[in-house]
Amino acid sequence: MAFPHRPDAPELPDFSMLKRLARDQLIYLLEQLPGKKDLFIEADLMSPLDRIANVSILKQHEVDKLYKVENKPALSSSEQLCFLVRPRIKNMRYIANLVNADKLAGRTRKYKVIFSPQKFYACEMVLEEEGIYGDVSCDEWAFSLLPLDVDLLSMELPEFFRDYFLEGDQRWINTVAQALHLLSTLYGSFPNCYGIGRCAKMSYELWRKLEEEEDGETKGRRPEIGHIFLLDRDMDFVTALCSQVVYEGLVDDTFRIKCGSVDFGPEVTSSDKSLKVLLNAEDKVFNEIRNEHFSNVFGFLSQKARNLQAQYDRRRGMDIKQMKNFVSQELKGLKQEHRLLSLHIGACESIMKKKTKQDFQELIKTEHALLEGFNIRESTSYIEEHIDRQVSPIESLRLMCLLSITENGLIPKDYRSLKTQYLQSYGPEHLLTFSNLRRAGLLTEQAPGDTLTAVESKVSKLVTDKAAGKITDAFSSLAKRSNFRAISKKLNLIPRVDGEYDLKVPRDMAYVFSGAYVPLSCRIIEQVLERRSWQGLDEVVRLLNCSEFAFTDMTKDDRASSESLRLILVVFLGGCTFSEISALRFLGREKGYRFIFLTTAVTNSARLMEAMSEVKA
Amino acid sequence: MTWLWLKESQKADEYLREIQELGQLTQAVQQCIEAAGHEHQPDMQKSLLRVGLEGRAGQGWELSLLLSGSSQAASFGKCFLDRFPPDSFVCMCQDLRVLNAVRDYHIGIPLTYSQYKQLTIQVLLDRLVLRRLYPLAIQICEYLRLPEVQGVSRILAHWACYKVQQKDVSDEDVARAINQKLGDTPGVSYSDIAARAYGCGRTELAIKLLEYEPRSGEQVPLLLKMKRSKLALSKAIESGDTDLVFTVLLHLKNELNRGDFFMTLRNQPMALSLYRQFCKHQELETLKDLYNQDDNHQELGSFHIRASYATEERIEGRVAALQTAADAFYKAKNEFAAKATEDQMRLLRLQRRLEDELGGQFLDLSLHDTVTTLILGGHNKRAEQLARDFRIPDKRLWWLKLTALADLEDWEELEKFSKSKKSPIGYLPFVEICMKQHNKYEAKKYASRVGPEQKVKALLLVGDVAQAADVAIEHRNEAELSLVLSHCTGATDGATADKIQRARAQAQKK
Secondary structure, three states, rough: OOOOOOOOOOOOOOOHHHHHHHHHHHHHHHHHOOEEEEEEEEOOOHHHHOOOOOOOOHHHOOOEEEEEEEOOOOOOOOEEEEEEEOOOHHHHHHHHHHHHHHHHHOOOEEEEEEOOOOOOOOHHHHHHOOOOOEEEEEEEEEOOOEEEEEEEOOOOOOOOHHHHOOOOOOOOHHHHHHHHHHHHHHOOOOOEEEEEHHHHHHHHHHHHHHHHHHOOOOOOOOOOOOOEEHHHHHOOHHHHHOOOEHHHHHHHHHHHOOOOOEOOOOOHOHHHHHHHHEEEOOHHHHHHHHHEEHHHHHHHHHHHHHHHHHHHOOOOOHHHHHHHHHHHHHHHHHHHHHHHHHHHHHHHHHHHHHHHHHHHHHHHHHHHHHHHHHHHHHHHHHHHHHHHHHOHHHHHHHHHHHHHHHHOEEEEHHHHHHHHHHHHHHHOHHHHHHHHHEEEEEOOOOOOOOOHHHHHHHHHHHHHHHHHHHHHHHHHHHHOOOOOOHHHHOOOOOOOOOOOOOOOOOHHHHHHHOOOOOOOHHHHHHHHHHHOOOOOOOOHHHHHHOOOOEOHHHHHHHHHHOOHHEEEEEEEEEOHHHHHHHHHHHHHHHHHHHEEEEOOOOOOOOHHHHHOOOOOO | OHHHHHHOOOHHHHHHHHHHHHHHHHHHHHHEEEEEEEOOOOHHHHHHHHHHHHHHHOOOOOOOHHOOOOOOOOOOOOOOOOOOOHHHHHHHHHHHHHHHHHHHHOOOOOHHHHHHHHHHHHOOOHHHHOOOHHHHHHHHHHHHHHOOOHHHHHHHHHHHHHHOOOOOOOHHHHHHHHHHHHHHOOOOHHHHHHHHHOOOOOOOHHHHHHOOOOHHHHHHHHHHHHOHHHHHHHHHHHHHHHHHHHHHHHHHHHHHHHHHHHHHHOOOHHHEEEHHHHHHOOOOHHHHHHHHHHHHHHHHHHHHEEEEEEOOOHHHHHHHHHHHHHHHHHHOHHHHHHHHHHHHHHHHHHHHHHHHHHOOOOOOOHHHHHHHHHHHOOOOHHHHHHHOOOOOHHHHHHHHHHHHHHOOOOOOHHHHHHHHOOOOOOHHHHHHHHHOOOOOOHHHHHHOOOOOHHHHHHHHHOOOHHHHHHOOOOOOOOHHHHHHHHHOOOOOOOHHHHHHHHHHHHHHHH
């Protein structure tokens, strides 16, 4: 059916400006090193860079050869080397080795390091310690927002999740604040701000500070986006841990969408080579199925195929003139559509094949049981079998975490036995994985008499204030209780359905999980937007154990057009999933809003688990 | 002519008209205005200006307003000249007012107009500031409507810098006085004033003044300079700028001895995690010390575990690292981790032995994979021994053997195994795995042994739709019936499908 937008849906701002800005800045930086140069690019930056400036643009600005930053000696013969990297210590050492090797060989070259999105003092420190600080020049490429789609901006910082939620490292918060500042400079400041979570609050405060320091410039602008909603990933792990069944999410789970494009292997393209396909609103076929429940996709695609055939068939009985018209105008479009259609049909088949092999139905059934909280024993033994059979280390881990969060921690016996099984199956280094998961609150043990007292929640509230920062470490293990069941009841996350849930004509956001569960994160956003505040949600906030905030600037609110007040920027700190995006797109259509998504990175359950896993190098 | 006019001589008018006819009136007026500038006597200035004013559009009131320092009111005259641009007149009035003010004997800066223009207002203000004539300087700024940052704020800042040098006033009073005057005037940098205070040796005052500085980033460098590193650290943390925190940390690291440095970190979790991250990549040993200092045995254990596979290479080193880890886990009261680590030590040694005795690759396999490898290599005895030693649960062992034997396609051994005792995982997995290896013949053997609950599924797997239908009908299970029906394909299973439909109809009748 493909959801059409409501006729009164507000127009989205044009985010391609962000790309142009980033490109111009990069070109400026490259020009700072005149003459031919070789460019070393960090692997993680390659795809984002490709979306901003392709090779021919780089060549125009005298980039000679491109190298990947990896642990191999570079064979560049250029007199000028330019490094485009994330601010990581590992990279600094790589550069230092290269420069020091040159020094030993008595060779002098020019080196320039461009940090994206910003440089950190620690990196400069390492350069200094390695004795090459004077030999290189450092610059920043403040490229922090990549528009992946018309309504999706990504910071492409997958490490944000681990850095902040596991290591407690706050260095990216500044980057987030800068990005928000950039948005408000370009698109007017936001009249209404809401947020939940510690990170959200810190980002918000830092952002405010930036605005205050530079006030005056933005004041005059009419706000284009009426609301901004910031939320921490750790307030809702459940949604991110569920198997995705909406097409775009499923494609991500199965093939991994990277930076807005996906590599379809030979099994999809039905040829002998892989194909890189850009997945966004410009792909007409994809755009119609991306938010659909998978069970509808096949039907839709075959209908589409029939229509296409009919359009092709029209050429029979055409006279020459009509035929000429057809070939010159329609044929190309039809061919394009045909190509896309066969790709997506191929993808569907491949997904089906993979899923039936893994007994997907059984898996989904277990997940739903966990969400609803029945047959816990059965689910536990299912997980145990999953581990014993070595089905997949990441999947097993995911199920364990889902069990833990929905049940407020595992009972001690299961906690021990599942962990033992897991170590036996997948290796002892995962002892560290478990320690990580515990720290992040993803996989914990129920302590006796384990209910959240009012005092505890008060403490955790205090902790969000700067002064009480001292107890954070203690807090992280103390207050990470999920209370999922209670929240689910309060917010009615498990819809009661009489009979079959009609996935073709969804009634609520639960459709993204086959009607079994409304994503918690999206529900919270819905509730707050409805009230335009957190009023009446105190109990939920307490259970979530996060602190919330809301801020409305009346002067700006008055100036905002009614259209812009229906535009909402949702900022996911720590990543969001395609299911969440689909759910909110659905909500938008129902209520006449349009959502814009800003995420530190698009994530899914596997990425979350991998971020927490220890792997042998 | 001026004089004549001033004396209300009749001739004045005549001269005036003459000048006007010559078309030089504009020039004449301009000259009058300039002449006023070079005049030192206010009375004379006024007269000249008045003439100039006469030439303008009769807006004499401006004069009184602009030169409001004097008591004489300006007289109004006729308008002789239209549209004479007022700027030069206004500027002159302002300049004269400023000049007259500084020429006052209380101030005593007898500047000529030319000197003043040469000097510029900024320099004049600086001179006033140097003479500590702050109020006058501020009045001038306000009068000339200079932008705050260049004008009033700058002077206030100078004033504050002077103020902090008054040694006879207490820190408390000075800080308060300064804050009262300055408030949050834009462009005033409290940190600059504080720096001055520190320069005069008034550290306490400097700290007090820094409290008024709204930008934490500005506070930190001075605090560091004043050796108030701990305060600097908390300010840096407050700013939310991790780079700033890091700057302070490295400062602290050099300044304090290791113990004190760690203690400081201990109270600042944000800084601690930042430093830990740095150490993880750059100074592993320091990281260990950090955990030691904190008695953080859990993390210490993890540290050694990581070392056991990341840094140590020889087997002895690895086992030793694991032993240290296990000890740490015991101290952390994490028995589970300690036991798991000890198991791993045993496994490592054993894997080493296996490699020596059997050849092949065993090191670093998980327990499960070790046993699988043994079975695949045909070392069934050893595999069983290992399973017993490490108390591998039955279920796992069965899954493991089943998979391994099927991979080997050792159907004979598999059958023997399946009969060794009652399967703890049922027999459906046997059917499944045989079908996966496309061995329908073997699969059928096990299908008959599958328990009633999964029988239908098993029969369908081996493709025996008819029998599956019989079982489902016997079970009177609706779900099973539908499942079988969905497997009925076209002509071949037509009869079966009919049978099911009949059974369904019958069930409904009842």
